Amino acid sequence: MVNIAVCVKQVPDTAVERTLKPGAGTLDRETPDGLINELDEYAIEEGLKIAEAHGGEVTIVSMGPGKAAESIRKALSMGADKAVHVCDEALAGSDALVTSLVLAAALEQAGFDLVILGSESTDARTGVLAAMLAERLGVPQLTLAAKVDISGSEVTVRRVTDDGYQVVTGTLPAVVSVVEKINEPRYPSFKGIMAAKKKPVQVLTLADLGVDAGAAGLAGSWTAVSDFAARPPRAAGTVVKDEGDGGSTVAAFLAERKFI
Amino acid sequence: MAEVLVLAEHTGGGEVKKVTAELLTAARRLGSPSVVWTGPGAEAAAGRLAEFGAGRVYVADSADFGDYPVAPAAELLARLVAAKSPAAVLIAGTTEGKEIAGRLAVKTSSGVLTDAINITAGAGGAPAAEQPNFGGAITVHSRVTKGTPIIAVRPNAVSAEPAPGAAQLVPVEFAASAAAKAAKVTERAVADKGTRPDLTEAQIVVSGGRGTGSADGFKIIEELADSLGAAVGASRAVTDAGWYPHAFQVGQTGKTVSPQLYVAIGISGAIQHRAGMQTSKTIIAINKDPEAPIFEIADLGIVGDLFTVLPQLLDEVGARKG
Numbered sequence: 134m135v136n137i138a139v140c141v142k143q144v145p146d147t148a149v150e151r152t153l154k155p156g157a158g159t160l161d162r163e164t165p166d167g168l169i170n171e172l173d174e175y176a177i178e179e180g181l182k183i184a185e186a187h188g189g190e191v192t193i194v195s196m197g198p199g200k201a202a203e204s205i206r207k208a209l210s211m212g213a214d215k216a217v218h219v220c221d222e223a224l225a226g227s228d229a230l231v232t233s234l235v236l237a238a239a240l241e242q243a244g245f246d247l248v249i250l251g252s253e254s255t256d257a258r259t260g261v262l263a264a265m266l267a268e269r270l271g272v273p274q275l276t277l278a279a280k281v282d283i284s285g286s287e288v289t290v291r292r293v294t295d296d297g298y299q300v301v302t303g304t305l306p307a308v309v310s311v312v313e314k315i316n317e318p319r320y321p322s323f324k325g326i327m328a329a330k331k332k333p334v335q336v337l338t339l340a341d342l343g344v345d346a347g348a349a350g351l352a353g354s355w356t357a358v359s360d361f362a363a364r365p366p367r368a369a370g371t372v373v374k375d376e377g378d379g380g381s382t383v384a385a386f387l388a389e390r391k392f393i
Numbered sequence: 394m395a396e397v398l399v400l401a402e403h404t405g406g407g408e409v410k411k412v413t414a415e416l417l418t419a420a421r422r423l424g425s426p427s428v429v430w431t432g433p434g435a436e437a438a439a440g441r442l443a444e445f446g447a448g449r450v451y452v453a454d455s456a457d458f459g460d461y462p463v464a465p466a467a468e469l470l471a472r473l474v475a476a477k478s479p480a481a482v483l484i485a486g487t488t489e490g491k492e493i494a495g496r497l498a499v500k501t502s503s504g505v506l507t508d509a510i511n512i513t514a515g516a517g518g519a520p521a522a523e524q525p526n527f528g529g530a531i532t533v534h535s536r537v538t539k540g541t542p543i544i545a546v547r548p549n550a551v552s553a554e555p556a557p558g559a560a561q562l563v564p565v566e567f568a569a570s571a572a573a574k575a576a577k578v579t580e581r582a583v584a585d586k587g588t589r590p591d592l593t594e595a596q597i598v599v600s601g602g603r604g605t606g607s608a609d610g611f612k613i614i615e616e617l618a619d620s621l622g623a624a625v626g627a628s629r630a631v632t633d634a635g636w637y638p639h640a641f642q643v644g645q646t647g648k649t650v651s652p653q654l655y656v657a658i659g660i661s662g663a664i665q666h667r668a669g670m671q672t673s674k675t676i677i678a679i680n681k682d683p684e685a686p687i688f689e690i691a692d693l694g695i696v697g698d699l700f701t702v703l704p705q706l707l708d709e710v711g712a713r714k715g
Contacts, residue, residue: 147645147664147665147668151527151530153526153531153533158533171645171646172646228504229495229498229505230498230499230504230505233495233499252488252646253646255645255646255665256527258507258508258645259491259495259505259507259508260488260491260492260495260507261491261492261494261495261498261505261507262495263492264463264491264492264493264495264496265495265496265498265499267464267496268464268467268495268496268499268500269499271572272575273575273576274462274463274464274492274496274575274576275576276463276492277488279639289579292462293488293639293640294488294489294581294640295487295488295489295591295593295640295648296583296584296586296591296640297581297582297583297584297640298581298582298584298640299462299578299580299581299582300578300579300580300581301462301576301577301578301579302576302577302579303575303576303577304575307575307576312639312646313629313646314632314633314639354504354538355498355502355503355504355505355537355538355539355540356504356505356506356535356536356537356538357535357536357538358533358534358535359515359521359534359535359536360533360534361526361531361532361533361534362531362532363530363531363532364525364529364530364531364532367671367676367690367692368692370676370688370690370691370692370693370694371692371693371694372683372688372691372693372694372695372696373694373695373696374683374695374696374697375695375696375697375698375701375702378705379679379695379697379701379702379705379706380701380702380703380704380705380706380707380708380709381705381706381709382693382695383677383679383693383695383702383706384705384706384709384710384713386677386692386693387621387654387677387710388713390654390675392597392621392653392654393621393710393713393714
């Protein structure tokens with residue numbers, strides 16, 4: 134039996150233009166459509182596969198506004214058993230350090246043998262959350278996994294590094310983050326979608342987790358945005374059709390810019 | 394001047410990665426840089442570190458850094474932060490560097506900023522970091538408001554400028570705690586990039602996409618990269634298909650690169666790919682489809698078949714090199 138908690142973040146669709154809110158420079162989470170962060174879908178799939186192979190429950194743990202309920206419901210329709218939704222107005226504008234504090238509190242309250250999450254989100258792309266959770270929870274950090282094997286209480290992952298890979302081993306409980314090479318996430322079945330409607334979602338506030346509201350959100354964050362601006366669009370370049378001289382055109386361009 | 398800690402990226406054999414010189418350059422804007430060196434090789438590297446203004450080099454020559462990922466380095470840095478009260482800690486914004494930064498932030502109760510492409514001294518000398526958001530569509534200036542600022546800096550973004558330093562080696566006793574040894578490396582492998590530069594540090598990156606058609610078709614990408622002294626990159630379609638290793642994937646869920654020149658071949662340029670390369674200084678795109686979004690951000694675009702354009706290009710590059 135391995136009880137698994139999968140952390141899921143709802144993010145704006147990467148296929149549409151994303152913006153920051155004027156003022157505090159926090160993400161505009163209302164305007165664009167929300168989706169499950171892509172890498173988290175791989176985390177859900179891996180959690181489901183491990184639970185199928187070893188027994189155990191999969192609990193979705195998510196922090197986000199009320200709207201994040203859509204993503205939680207989708208995760209449940211993929212096959213997760215239940216969910217914890219940390220939803221509190223005081224969370225708006227939280228940075229990674231606050232997010233890790235709140236999620237660690239939620240995970241400790243829910244209980245887990247294995248925490249799985251995507252290795253980064255498509256919105257903030259900090260890539261720090263799994264490491265922060267391992268540090269806060271005091272459990273082995275088995276991150277950037279392209280493969281996860283569990284044998285008894287031992288977890289072994291194939292960790293994708295900047296220049297290759299490592300095989301890294303630790304014992305449960307542990308935090309695992311996954312890259313997209315790990316599996317192929319399933320689509321929710323009609324049966325799964327129907328079943329998800331009846332699955333329990335526990336909605337918790339910061340007070341329920343014993344986290345002081347002043348330690349969360351913009352006010353509680355350890356970082357702040359001073360200002361932001363849309364990057365000036367790149368000046369339009371030259372696009373030409375290859376008329377038998379395409380390679381020469383590129384070579385001349387490279388020579389002119391002193392690349393060759 | 395306040396000390397600024399810089400975590401060195403190195404090969405272990407004393408070879409300093411280019412990003413370390415970039416971190417030292419950024420650190421000098423905030424105070425006097427001291428390097429933190431994990432594992433062996435510091436003596437061989439001292440000369441190079443001195444060239445970029447390192448005052449001191451704290452050397453923790455322990456095997457723990459190689460045997461256990463991330464946690465020991467964060468532990469060492471946390472001790473040095475407590476002992477030296479630095480003005481900031483700068484770390485390379487590699488996947489592992491960001492994880493070290495994250496753990497250090499928790500340990501020292503300090504704010505962390507990732508993916509900085511520039512650092513300047515802001516109000517009161519505190520660091521201000523420039524970060525590209527949403528794949529470079531928005532530029533944000535951020536600051537740390539509590540604790541010791543910890544900043545992960547994207548490789549290849551700050552240009553390294555030499556300045557003399559003493560690079561005085563200061564040995565530091567270090568053995569990782571049991572907690573930092575909870576995850577152990579039992580095997581490691583380095584993807585074969587031959588003699589090519591590191592993807593994230595290269596001046597030129599030549600990337601191939603779905604248009605290459607197969608692992609065999611992808612070989613012409615390597616050929617062009619070698620003729621230009623470039624690193625090889627690949628789109629997600631290519632690594633998903635298994636034509637090229639994941640370690641070379643550029644884009645949203647892969648590496649972010651910022652070279653002087655990015656050559657995108659047979660890559661349509663979906664927003665997820667552009668997120669990993671659109672801060673490149675110059676972009677060339679070669680694609681059969683005139684509607685490919687990559688052309689919107691290309692300085693030069695060739696609409697054509699890569700298998701006719703590239704052989705001609707290779708010939709001409711060869712001829713010009715004599």
